[in-house]
Amino acid sequence: MISKRHSLRTAVIGALGAASLALAGTATAATGTATHTTPSASVAQQAPAAQAGITAKPSKTSVRAWELFRVTGKTTGIAAGSKVTLQQKQRGSWVSLPASAPVSRDGSYSLGVKLGLKGKNDLRIVNGRTASPVFDVTVH
CATH class of the missing domain: 1.20.5 (Single alpha-helices involved in coiled-coils or other helix-helix interfaces)
Incomplete structure (x- = not known):
């Protein structure tokens, strides 16, 4: 037992x-x-994933209505070939403008812009939920 x-x-x-x-x-x-x-x-x-980021710099901070200027910058954590789009603050909300450019292999982009809304324009570059810091361009 x-x-x-x-x-x-x-x-x-x-x-x-x-x-x-x-x-x-x-x-x-x-x-x-x-x-x-x-x-x-x-x-x-x-290797943690790089946090997405966008920089933006206008070639001019003061332009005439419909005068061409460029916005250039670099991106991090955004795939080459992805589009970045220009947004303008209108009546308190961000509106996407018909201006976009592809991101190059080195993360840079260059975008030609013409604005017609006179006065101080708050602008930014976006890709999905990632946005650049706001920059200003005054239109005369």
């Missing part, structure tokens, strides 16, 4: 040990601390 209890106890302990090892393996897989990972997974863990 003692040997049956002893073997039953050994079987239960062995089953609990196997279950805890299985749970420990699941926990390490869930936290990403497994000892063997694929090279692409370790590279992705080491």
Whole structure:
């Protein structure tokens, strides 16, 4: 009788040990601390994604109505070939203008702009939810 209890106890302990090892393996897989990972997974863990950003600089800060000027800048974290668009603040909200340009391989862009709304124009460059700081161009 003692040997049956002893073997039953050994079987239960062995089953609990196997279950805890299985749970420990699941926990390490869930936290990403497994000892063997694929090279692409370790590279992705080491290099965090660059935060998207846009700079913008007008070639002129004062222009005549419908005079051509350029807005140039650099982007970070935005794919080459993506479009950046000019927005103008009108009556308190941002309105996209029909002026856009592709982002080059080095992250730069150059955009030709003509404005007709006289006075101080608050402008910015956007791509999705990423926006440049606001800059002003006065139209006479």
